[in-house]
Amino acid sequence: MHLTSRARLYAGLILFVFVATHMANHALGIISVPAMDAGRDIFLFVWRSWIGTLVLVGALVVHSALVGLSAWRRRTWVGLSRTDYIQYVTGIVIPPLLVLHVLANRGLHELHGLDDTYAWVLMALWRLDPMSGVQQAILVVVTWVHGCVGVHMWLRLKPAYRPCIPAAYTAALLLVVLSLIGFVHGGLEIDRLAEDPVWMAAYREATALPPEAAAWVYTARDTAWTGMIVALLVFGASRAMLHVYERRKGLVTIYYPEDRRVSVEPGVTVLEASRRAGIPHASICGGRGRCSTCRVKIVDGGEGLPAMERQEKKVLRRIGAPEGVRLACQLKPPHTVSVIPLLPEPTPMKEAFANPGFAQGAERRIAILFADLRNFSRFAETKLPYDVVFVLNQYCRYMGEAVEAHGGRLDKFIGDGVMALFGIEAGGEAGARQALEAARTMSLALEQMNQALRGDLETPMRMGIGIHVGDVIVGEMGYRSVVNFTAIGDAVNIASRLEAANKSFGSQLVISKAVAEEAGLDLTGMEARDIEVPGRDRPVRIFVLDSAQDLPPRETQSA
Structure with missing residues (x-):
C-alpha cells in the first residue's frame, strides 16, 4: 500500500472510532440524560485531552487532504462503482452538516467556557431548533454510512473478513439505530424536564452566554460554508485547466x-x-x-x-x-x-484474493481421475425429478468428500460424472498415490451410499473409475461468471477413456501403467492390457481391477 494510501486509511480509522464512540454515547440516552452525561465524561476525557485533540484534528486534516489529493489525481468520474459514488457524495455532504455542530459545542466551549452537556445539546436540537435536530440526525446516518463503507472497502479483500460480514453489518446497523433512539429518548426526557421551572432556571444559569456568542456561531458557520463553496469552485476550475493543459501536450x-x-x-x-x-x-x-x-x-x-x-x-x-x-x-x-x-x-x-500462481496458467504433471455412475439414465427415467436430484446430490457429496479427503481438487461434476485432479502442487508421484487412495475411498463410499439409500434404490448403484497421470496445462478458464479451475491436455482425454473402458471389462477401476509406476504400486501377477485411444499412435497399457478396494494397501506401496 502506498504511504499516502496508508496514511489516509489510518486517519480514516481514527475518525471512524471517534464517530463510533460518539454514537455509543448517544445510545445511552435510552437509559437517561444523566447516563449520556456520564458516558460523555469518559468520551471527553479521551477526545478533549490535548493528545486526543491533536490526534483527532490531525486525522481530520490528513484524511481530508488526502481524499482531495486522490480526487485531484482522478482523471475520470465515469464508471466508478456504487460504493465509490457513495463515498464521494457522503464525503461532500458531511462538512456543511458538521460545521454548526462543531462550532456550537467545541467552539463555544473553547471560546466562552460553555459546559456543553447533553442537556444543552438536546435543548438546542430538540426544542429550540428542531430542524437543526433533523439535520444532525441525518449527519449521524450519513457519517456512519461513509465510515462503514470505507472500512468495508478496506477489509473486503481480506479472506478472514468474509465470514464476519453478516455480524459486522448487524453491529453497524444496530449502533446507528440505538444512537438515534437514544437521541429521541433523551429529547423526550428534556421535554419533561423543561416543564419544571426549577430545572429550567438552573439550566439557564449553567448555559448563560454573552449575546455575541450566538452571533459568532452563525457568522462562523456562514464563513465556513462560503469557504467550502469557494474550495469546490477552485478545485473544479483547476482540474479543468489541468485537463486542457494535458491535452495540449498530446494524446x-x-x-x-x-x-x-x-x-x-x-x-x-x-x-x-x-x-x-x-x-x-x-x-x-x-x-x-x-x-x-x-x-x-x-x-x-x-x-x-x-x-x-x-x-x-x-x-x-x-x-x-x-x-x-x-x-x-x-x-x-x-x-x-x-x-x-x-x-x-x-x-x-x-x-x-490471492490465487496461486498456477491459476493463471501453468504446465503440471498431475493425476486425473474420472468417475461415472453406471445406468443412471435408466434409473432417472423411472423416478420422479425430486428423487433423481436427491440421489445425484448424495452421490456428489459422497464422491466429493472422498476426493477432498485425499488432497484432490474437484474439477467438475458433469451429470453423474466426476472429474478430479491430484498433485497440482505436489507433483505426479504424490498425485498418483492420492488418486489411488481416493478411488479406494470412493468405492467404499459408494457402498455406504447404497446402504443409506437402499429404500430409494431398486438395485445398488455401480460406478466406473479411470485414472491416468501425465503432463497437462492447468489454470482458471471460462467466461464471465462461468470460470473454473481445470486441466486440458492429452492426459485428460486418456483418463476419460480409461473410465469408459470399465463398461467393456465390467470392472470398477482402470488405471494406466504410468499411474502404477508413479505411485510405486506393486501389481505383480495382475494382467496388463493394451487399449487404443483415439488420437494416439500407440496403445495405452492399463491394469483392470474388478473393485478399487482390490488395490494393495498404501503401506505396501513403495515410497
Missing part, C-alpha cells in the same frame, strides 16, 4: 481487442481510459492497486513504460503474474500501447 492512444481504441492525455491510467470510453474492465478494489483483477497483458508498446512501484510489484508477485502483465489502475502509459484485459467484467469476488 496517448490505448488499443484494446476488437479494434477498440481510446485516446487520452498523458497521466491517465489504463483503467481510467477504459472507464472513460465505456470499455468493460474488471476492478473489484475500485482501482486502488490491491486486488489484481484489472490486470492487463501488454501486447505492444511495452518498451519505455513507467517502472512498477512497490505496491504493483507486490500484487503481481502474489498472483505469480508472468512478464508483460501490469495493473491497469497503476499503469500510466506515456506513449501508444496495446493491451488485453485478462479478466472479464463482471468478475467474481474470489478473483480479488
Whole structure:
C-alpha cells in the first residue's frame, strides 16, 4: 500500500472510532440524560485531552487532504462503482452538516467556557431548533454510512473478513439505530424536564452566554460554508485547466481487442481510459492497486513504460503474474500501447484474493481421475425429478468428500460424472498415490451410499473409475461468471477413456501403467492390457481391477 494510501486509511480509522464512540454515547440516552452525561465524561476525557485533540484534528486534516489529493489525481468520474459514488457524495455532504455542530459545542466551549452537556445539546436540537435536530440526525446516518463503507472497502479483500460480514453489518446497523433512539429518548426526557421551572432556571444559569456568542456561531458557520463553496469552485476550475493543459501536450492512444481504441492525455491510467470510453474492465478494489483483477497483458508498446512501484510489484508477485502483465489502475502509459484485459467484467469476488500462481496458467504433471455412475439414465427415467436430484446430490457429496479427503481438487461434476485432479502442487508421484487412495475411498463410499439409500434404490448403484497421470496445462478458464479451475491436455482425454473402458471389462477401476509406476504400486501377477485411444499412435497399457478396494494397501506401496 502506498504511504499516502496508508496514511489516509489510518486517519480514516481514527475518525471512524471517534464517530463510533460518539454514537455509543448517544445510545445511552435510552437509559437517561444523566447516563449520556456520564458516558460523555469518559468520551471527553479521551477526545478533549490535548493528545486526543491533536490526534483527532490531525486525522481530520490528513484524511481530508488526502481524499482531495486522490480526487485531484482522478482523471475520470465515469464508471466508478456504487460504493465509490457513495463515498464521494457522503464525503461532500458531511462538512456543511458538521460545521454548526462543531462550532456550537467545541467552539463555544473553547471560546466562552460553555459546559456543553447533553442537556444543552438536546435543548438546542430538540426544542429550540428542531430542524437543526433533523439535520444532525441525518449527519449521524450519513457519517456512519461513509465510515462503514470505507472500512468495508478496506477489509473486503481480506479472506478472514468474509465470514464476519453478516455480524459486522448487524453491529453497524444496530449502533446507528440505538444512537438515534437514544437521541429521541433523551429529547423526550428534556421535554419533561423543561416543564419544571426549577430545572429550567438552573439550566439557564449553567448555559448563560454573552449575546455575541450566538452571533459568532452563525457568522462562523456562514464563513465556513462560503469557504467550502469557494474550495469546490477552485478545485473544479483547476482540474479543468489541468485537463486542457494535458491535452495540449498530446494524446496517448490505448488499443484494446476488437479494434477498440481510446485516446487520452498523458497521466491517465489504463483503467481510467477504459472507464472513460465505456470499455468493460474488471476492478473489484475500485482501482486502488490491491486486488489484481484489472490486470492487463501488454501486447505492444511495452518498451519505455513507467517502472512498477512497490505496491504493483507486490500484487503481481502474489498472483505469480508472468512478464508483460501490469495493473491497469497503476499503469500510466506515456506513449501508444496495446493491451488485453485478462479478466472479464463482471468478475467474481474470489478473483480479488490471492490465487496461486498456477491459476493463471501453468504446465503440471498431475493425476486425473474420472468417475461415472453406471445406468443412471435408466434409473432417472423411472423416478420422479425430486428423487433423481436427491440421489445425484448424495452421490456428489459422497464422491466429493472422498476426493477432498485425499488432497484432490474437484474439477467438475458433469451429470453423474466426476472429474478430479491430484498433485497440482505436489507433483505426479504424490498425485498418483492420492488418486489411488481416493478411488479406494470412493468405492467404499459408494457402498455406504447404497446402504443409506437402499429404500430409494431398486438395485445398488455401480460406478466406473479411470485414472491416468501425465503432463497437462492447468489454470482458471471460462467466461464471465462461468470460470473454473481445470486441466486440458492429452492426459485428460486418456483418463476419460480409461473410465469408459470399465463398461467393456465390467470392472470398477482402470488405471494406466504410468499411474502404477508413479505411485510405486506393486501389481505383480495382475494382467496388463493394451487399449487404443483415439488420437494416439500407440496403445495405452492399463491394469483392470474388478473393485478399487482390490488395490494393495498404501503401506505396501513403495515410497
